Amino acid sequence: MKTQILVSHPQIKGSGTQKFLETTGKYFSNNFFESIDLTYPDGDIDIDTEQDRLREADRIIFQFPMYWYQAPDSLSRYMQDVFTRKYVESQRALRDKELGIVVSIGDALSQFQLGGSEHFTLSELMAPYAAFANKAGMKFLPIFPVEQFSYMDESQRLKLASDYAAYIGAEQPFSLVGRTEWLTSQLESIMTKRENKTAIKLIIDSINDRKDRIDDLQENIKLIRDEEE
Amino acid sequence: MKTQILVSHPQIKGSGTQKFLETTGKYFSNNFFESIDLTYPDGDIDIDTEQDRLREADRIIFQFPMYWYQAPDSLSRYMQDVFTRKYVESQRALRDKELGIVVSIGDALSQFQLGGSEHFTLSELMAPYAAFANKAGMKFLPIFPVEQFSYMDESQRLKLASDYAAYIGAEQPFSLVGRTEWLTSQLESIMTKRENKTAIKLIIDSINDRKDRIDDLQENIKLIRDEEE
Numbered sequence: 001m002k003t004q005i006l007v008s009h010p011q012i013k014g015s016g017t018q019k020f021l022e023t024t025g026k027y028f029s030n031n032f033f034e035s036i037d038l039t040y041p042d043g044d045i046d047i048d049t050e051q052d053r054l055r056e057a058d059r060i061i062f063q064f065p066m067y068w069y070q071a072p073d074s075l076s077r078y079m080q081d082v083f084t085r086k087y088v089e090s091q092r093a094l095r096d097k098e099l100g101i102v103v104s105i106g107d108a109l110s111q112f113q114l115g116g117s118e119h120f121t122l123s124e125l126m127a128p129y130a131a132f133a134n135k136a137g138m139k140f141l142p143i144f145p146v147e148q149f150s151y152m153d154e155s156q157r158l159k160l161a162s163d164y165a166a167y168i169g170a171e172q173p174f175s176l177v178g179r180t181e182w183l184t185s186q187l188e189s190i191m192t193k194r195e196n197k198t199a200i201k202l203i204i205d206s207i208n209d210r211k212d213r214i215d216d217l218q219e220n221i222k223l224i225r226d227e228e229e
Numbered sequence: 230m231k232t233q234i235l236v237s238h239p240q241i242k243g244s245g246t247q248k249f250l251e252t253t254g255k256y257f258s259n260n261f262f263e264s265i266d267l268t269y270p271d272g273d274i275d276i277d278t279e280q281d282r283l284r285e286a287d288r289i290i291f292q293f294p295m296y297w298y299q300a301p302d303s304l305s306r307y308m309q310d311v312f313t314r315k316y317v318e319s320q321r322a323l324r325d326k327e328l329g330i331v332v333s334i335g336d337a338l339s340q341f342q343l344g345g346s347e348h349f350t351l352s353e354l355m356a357p358y359a360a361f362a363n364k365a366g367m368k369f370l371p372i373f374p375v376e377q378f379s380y381m382d383e384s385q386r387l388k389l390a391s392d393y394a395a396y397i398g399a400e401q402p403f404s405l406v407g408r409t410e411w412l413t414s415q416l417e418s419i420m421t422k423r424e425n426k427t428a429i430k431l432i433i434d435s436i437n438d439r440k441d442r443i444d445d446l447q448e449n450i451k452l453i454r455d456e457e458e
Contacts, residue, residue: 010309043272068308068364069357076302080239083297120360127356128298131349135297 003168004057005102007035008064008075017104017149021063024161028169028186032057036074043077050082055093060138061168062129063102069118069125071103079132088136095137100167101126104146141172180211232397233286234331236264237293237304246333246378250292253390257398257415261286265303272306279311284322289367290397291358292331298347298354300332308361317365324366329396330355333375370401409440 005025012018012035025031032053040046054060064071087093103122111117112125122143123130133140144167152160162183166174170182184204191200234254241247241264254260261282269275283289293300316322332351340346341354351372352359362369373396381389391412395403399411413433420429 067305068312069360070299070305072309073302073305076296076299076305079297080301117364118360119363120356124353124356125360127349127353131298131347131354134348135346 001030001058001169001171002056003031003059003061004054005031005033005061005063005168006075006078007033008037008062008072008078009035010037010072010074012037015065017065017146018063020149020157020161021102021146021164024164025168028165029189031168036078037072040074043074045078045081047082047084050078051087051093054082054097057097059098059100059141059168060094061100061102065104065106066125069120070128083132083136092137097138098141098172099129099133099136099138100141100144101129102144102146102164102167104149106148109145109147139172141167142174176214177211180207183207230259230287230398230400231285232260232288232290233283234260234262234290234292234397235304235307236262237266237291237301237307238264239266239301239303241266244294246294246375247292249378249386249390250331250375250393253393254397257394258418260397265307266301269303272303274307274310276311276313279307280316280322283311283326286326288327288329288370288397289323290329290331294333294335295354298349299357312361312365321366326367327370327401328358328362328365328367329370329373330358331373331375331393331396333378335377338374338376368401370396371403405443406440409436412436 007018007022009015009018018035022033025033034053036045062071062075064075070076083094103126105112105122107118109122112121113119122145126143130140132138144164146160146164149157149160165186166179166182169186170179172178184207187200187204187207191197191204236247236251238244238247247264251262254262263282265274291300291304293304299305312323332355334341334351336347338351341350342348351374355372359369361367373393375389375393378386378389394415395408395411398415399408401407413436416429416433416436420426420433
């Protein structure tokens with residue numbers, strides 16, 4: 001599966017969050033990053049190149065910091081210029097592709113609700129992108145928020161790396177079993193390139209062992225439910 | 230009351246809708262129009278000038294055609310640059326002002342609902358601007374949609390002009406009585422400058438006559454309701 005990540009960030013070079021995500025994403029194959037702001041500093045977008053590249057993608061990610069509850073202006077301009085009516089509605093060039101949103105926020109996620117300082121939920125605020133996916137015949141993925149990256153400790157960042165890698169690369173839906181299989185396959189592909197095969201083999205065995213136990217648990221839960229009915 | 234209308238439209242010179250709205254709005258005093266795209270063609274916004282001007286306004290209007298369910302990029306850039314955290318959150322410079330949205334759409338408004346081709350309502354799609362108003366301590370006005378302007382006939386355009394003039398200039402809330410009083414005061418101010426005073430006086434009398442009849446009706450409805458309780 002090919003994933004095209006479109007990053008919109010006016011100060012991308014100074015962004016620790018974006019650097020972290022790009023390093024994580026590039027560790028795996030088939031993830032292609034493009035910073036709209038760095039590629040087109042004067043805003044003069046090469047429409048043909050962009051349209052052709054997106055045709056090749058199975059999953060498209062809009063990745064950005066939230067500026068006043070929207071993406072920065074470079075993504076707006078990109079959408080205006082590249083997503084022509086001809087491309088999206090006549091040619092249906094994006095049909096059946098997936099659209100994901102990776103949005104980093106400086107406030108706590110818990111503030112995005114009624115009674116919170118931000119009042120609206122992320123689902124409400126990202127509605128324009130969901131509406132675009134609807135119009136383009138794309139499947140809109142659950143939003144992936146990156147919450148207060150600068151406050152994260154090492155273990156939280158490791159978890160973010162693992163979750164993010166799965167979000168951009170693993171098959172939908174993001175079930176526990178699906179993610180485990182994806183992680184195992186990624187580790188196996190890494191193992192063939194590395195020297196410390198024994199360590200990676202141990203990790204894979206450990207993951208599979210836990211997966212087996214989860215499968216057992218799920219089977220037991222199913223039995224109990226069946227008896228109750 | 231002073232109203233500052235910020236127009237975001239990359240091809241504003243070719244827009245019949247924007248020309249019509251601007252002509253209507255400029256007919257009345259205290260409405261100030263600014264095309265972000267014409268004032269800052271290179272995107273280099275004069276932040277101090279903009280911040281100072283907005284301090285003077287009682288009502289601020291974001292006016293734009295909907296491009297993929299959002300405003301064009303010039304409004305995003307304007308908000309990023311002019312609405313600094315210091316200005317909005319520390320100085321509270323926009324507090325208690327009103328924020329209105331005038332959004333022109335090429336599809337029928339009836340498509341903006343579950344089951345319609347656009348799937349989402351205008352209220353859902355404009356949530357980022359309502360979230361901004363919430364954060365800035367502004368009062369968010371009901372959205373003013375301009376639906377398929379190019380298909381409108383003369384009488385529909387006259388109605389649009391009257392509704393739009395009230396939206397940007399009349400006191401909140403937009404009740405029938407409040408609007409009638411606003412319209413009468415506007416006509417009286419026009420009458421002092423014009424020669425055809427008799428004609429305008431006739432219109433004012435006609436409006437006031439209808440207003441009296443509406444007042445009577447409302448009084449009757451109130452009496453019936455009171456009896457029912």
